[in-house]
Amino acid sequence: MIGSILGNVRVIAKRIGQSPSVKVLLAVFLLFFCVDFSFPVKTTIPYSTLITARDGSILHVFLSRDDKWRMYAELPEITPTLRDAILFKEDKYFRYHFGFNPVAMIRAAGRNLLSGRRTSGASTITMQTVRLLEPRQRTYRSKLIELFRAVQLEVHYSKDEILQLYLNLIPYGGNIEGLKSASLLYFGKPPKLLSLAELTTLAIIPNRPSSLRLGTNNAFVVQERNRWLTRFRTNHLFNDETITDALNEPLIAYRRSAPQLAPHLSRRLRAENPDSPIIHASLQPATQATAEQLVQNYSNRIRAYNIHNSAVLVVDNQTREVIAYVGSSDFGNAFDGGQVDGVRAIRSPGSALKPLLYGLAFDAGAITPKTKLNDVPTNFNGYEPDNYDRKFNGPVTAEFALANSLNIPAVSLLKEVGTPAFIATLRKAGFSTIRKQASDLGLSMILGGCGVTLEEMTRLYAGLANGGTVSELHYTTQPATARLHPNQEKGVSVVSKEAAYLITNTLTQITRPDLPNNFDNSYHLPRIAWKTGTSYGRRDAWSIGYNQRYTIGVWVGNFSGIGVAELSGANTATPLLFQLFNALDYNSPNGWFRKPASSLSMRLVCPETGDIPGEFCANPITDYCIMGVSHYRRCQHRKAAFTNAAGTLSYCAHCRPDSGAVRRSYANLSPEVAVFYQSRHIPFDKMPPHNPACERVFGGNAGPLITSLNDGSDYFINPKQPADLELGCQAANDVETVFWYLNDKLYRKAKPTEAIFFKPQPGPLKISCADDKGRYSDLRVMIKNE
Numbered sequence: 001m002i003g004s005i006l007g008n009v010r011v012i013a014k015r016i017g018q019s020p021s022v023k024v025l026l027a028v029f030l031l032f033f034c035v036d037f038s039f040p041v042k043t044t045i046p047y048s049t050l051i052t053a054r055d056g057s058i059l060h061v062f063l064s065r066d067d068k069w070r071m072y073a074e075l076p077e078i079t080p081t082l083r084d085a086i087l088f089k090e091d092k093y094f095r096y097h098f099g100f101n102p103v104a105m106i107r108a109a110g111r112n113l114l115s116g117r118r119t120s121g122a123s124t125i126t127m128q129t130v131r132l133l134e135p136r137q138r139t140y141r142s143k144l145i146e147l148f149r150a151v152q153l154e155v156h157y158s159k160d161e162i163l164q165l166y167l168n169l170i171p172y173g174g175n176i177e178g179l180k181s182a183s184l185l186y187f188g189k190p191p192k193l194l195s196l197a198e199l200t201t202l203a204i205i206p207n208r209p210s211s212l213r214l215g216t217n218n219a220f221v222v223q224e225r226n227r228w229l230t231r232f233r234t235n236h237l238f239n240d241e242t243i244t245d246a247l248n249e250p251l252i253a254y255r256r257s258a259p260q261l262a263p264h265l266s267r268r269l270r271a272e273n274p275d276s277p278i279i280h281a282s283l284q285p286a287t288q289a290t291a292e293q294l295v296q297n298y299s300n301r302i303r304a305y306n307i308h309n310s311a312v313l314v315v316d317n318q319t320r321e322v323i324a325y326v327g328s329s330d331f332g333n334a335f336d337g338g339q340v341d342g343v344r345a346i347r348s349p350g351s352a353l354k355p356l357l358y359g360l361a362f363d364a365g366a367i368t369p370k371t372k373l374n375d376v377p378t379n380f381n382g383y384e385p386d387n388y389d390r391k392f393n394g395p396v397t398a399e400f401a402l403a404n405s406l407n408i409p410a411v412s413l414l415k416e417v418g419t420p421a422f423i424a425t426l427r428k429a430g431f432s433t434i435r436k437q438a439s440d441l442g443l444s445m446i447l448g449g450c451g452v453t454l455e456e457m458t459r460l461y462a463g464l465a466n467g468g469t470v471s472e473l474h475y476t477t478q479p480a481t482a483r484l485h486p487n488q489e490k491g492v493s494v495v496s497k498e499a500a501y502l503i504t505n506t507l508t509q510i511t512r513p514d515l516p517n518n519f520d521n522s523y524h525l526p527r528i529a530w531k532t533g534t535s536y537g538r539r540d541a542w543s544i545g546y547n548q549r550y551t552i553g554v555w556v557g558n559f560s561g562i563g564v565a566e567l568s569g570a571n572t573a574t575p576l577l578f579q580l581f582n583a584l585d586y587n588s589p590n591g592w593f594r595k596p597a598s599s600l601s602m603r604l605v606c607p608e609t610g611d612i613p614g615e616f617c618a619n620p621i622t623d624y625c626i627m628g629v630s631h632y633r634r635c636q637h638r639k640a641a642f643t644n645a646a647g648t649l650s651y652c653a654h655c656r657p658d659s660g661a662v663r664r665s666y667a668n669l670s671p672e673v674a675v676f677y678q679s680r681h682i683p684f685d686k687m688p689p690h691n692p693a694c695e696r697v698f699g700g701n702a703g704p705l706i707t708s709l710n711d712g713s714d715y716f717i718n719p720k721q722p723a724d725l726e727l728g729c730q731a732a733n734d735v736e737t738v739f740w741y742l743n744d745k746l747y748r749k750a751k752p753t754e755a756i757f758f759k760p761q762p763g764p765l766k767i768s769c770a771d772d773k774g775r776y777s778d779l780r781v782m783i784k785n786e
Helices: 002-016 019-039 080-090 102-115 123-132 142-156 159-167 179-187 196-207 219-234 240-248 264-274 285-305 354-363 399-403 407-419 420-428 431-439 441-447 455-466 480-483 497-507 569-584 670-681
Strands: 050-052 058-060 278-280 309-316 321-326 373-374 393-398 529-533 540-546 550-557 600-605 621-626 638-643 660-665 703-709 714-717 727-730 738-742 745-750 756-758 761-771 777-786
Touching: 050 264, 058 264, 080 123, 080 159, 080 196, 080 219, 080 240, 123 142, 142 159, 159 529, 179 196, 196 219, 196 240, 219 240, 264 321, 264 638, 285 309, 285 321, 285 569, 309 569, 354 407, 354 420, 354 455, 354 497, 373 399, 373 407, 373 670, 393 399, 393 670, 399 407, 399 497, 399 600, 407 420, 407 441, 420 431, 420 441, 455 497, 455 529, 455 540, 455 550, 497 529, 497 600, 497 621, 529 569, 540 569, 550 569, 703 777, 727 761, 745 756
Parallel strands: 050 278, 714 777
Antiparallel strands: 050 058, 309 321, 309 550, 373 393, 529 540, 540 550, 600 621, 638 660, 703 727, 727 756, 738 745, 738 761, 761 777
């Protein structure tokens, strides 16, 4: 606007010439703009922060920084009816003057002089806006300043913007300012939904806020309202039918509480956008209300078990928008930490990170769904994890291990994939706490030995639902172009589409232990892929699921960190997850995930190992594989050996006789599986001992694996009463005897599965174990006195 004015001045100057009057005019303009530049009008106002839902309804309102209910009305909210009523009452010539009305000022001055007192004013809406921005005492000097400021406003802002500023500042008594604030707090609706009678009511109050008090003196307010409605009719501002309806409309106005819905997300958005008067959240009001009600009802039921807190996050998989955000079951419950935001609280994930690990293993070609993994007691350099039910299943398929959340196979896979690679993927997926903990994390992280948030976990699973691509979640509404083209949104790929499909296919299985007890009697099972998690000490219960439309994350526990014996992902968090899916997306019409047709194919594998069928593989089965990625190795679950006719001795190539040897096949078990079978008395066809007459000494590095003690460790003993230490090993299934050495001296011989004990002495100790094939391994420890 300033540029156009200066341009007009230059044009006038060229047309008229350098006459004295033009020079004076230019000097006045230059003086004005110099003063305007030196003393700019300040229109920065601390508004109340409004959080709106996707449909525009108001979720939450906060007081402004100066403790006012001063809500910002956007230009589209100023309807023609509102504009016409306000301008007629306050400033009929608002559209035509330049901040002040000279005719009105002269008329008001004459009346005041004739009466000897101030009987009428001449303030325009622009001047009233200045007075609201910069309150001053009513003096002639203040009036001159107001005139200058009014011109400044007219120079810098359009008429609509000035009217908007005025409507946002007019007082309504107490700490309520602005027509929108009064509309919401007295009528419970935004200005664009007000009737003519309600608009007129709000238009007359700012001039007399002390006497026209809504809710306490409504009868007098109706009297004044109808007087102005009659004036509207006399001046034909609105048609007679509209005026008649307004005159007959009862006044139902009283002081209401400000909306306080979705408190956790509202506080978060306000903190992230401190200078935004209106924040358009992505929440869907119906979905948010449903989620809050289900969480509150469910939390009331489980409170009897001393479980007090729950949190839920619901994500639209197509747009990545958060449509429901429940930080706790009861925000107002200060005793149980209701104001803690469970969506962002750092907790232990339990087993909930396992799907990502299996996806990385699929992409590395290490496993396919039918690959056999060993679920047997295993020592990982001193770390001996256990399963949730403290049972072991022996060799199981990868899909069974994931669906049943077995711990030993997961730790073995993490060791194979590599902890650094797994951490790098989590960091890429946006796990901020893991980024900080990276240097201290080890194999235990796959069982919950790290920190995550419900927000991060839900975002990860939403990535699995979108073909392995993890993108930021949106808490505010996106531009229309982003909603129309969600596939163009950038993200980071953590696993391939093929691996994501294999994970989803596995997590959809319902023959698994993490179903709620008697779920078929009390819950309708939705078609979703889901995974549970229970942290160490039963402090956190997780259940995160997804289908084509939604990803829902559920956390249940206590913000205090107190563990509860009854707490588990299956029986505590999953029932709430099922309730949410059944309430929000029952019988979803969106179909199910389709198999990537490009590189995911089927092949025949041996059911014993999941490898390509070999010489001794019968009854092969089908399995998925990622073309060019999945391993291609022949099955060796059995190995051939030459024995005597009775099958009591085996021969190697060095000692096999020229005749009489019989070729047979025997189970080719890993040492840990062989030890597991023997300890459980599970029969298997063990290879007979090697020919004792053979003089060959077996070499190689396949010596017995010493499982106790741990290499490089320090052991402290009581010198007065030293406790015995145990020696243990795992050997190949063709080994009959092992020999234990302490500091290179034979201690004793024993069976591979036999536990050996010895009394340690202070000092360095070398422990060696050799089998009857001449293979050996050793380790070193330090024995110290306490």
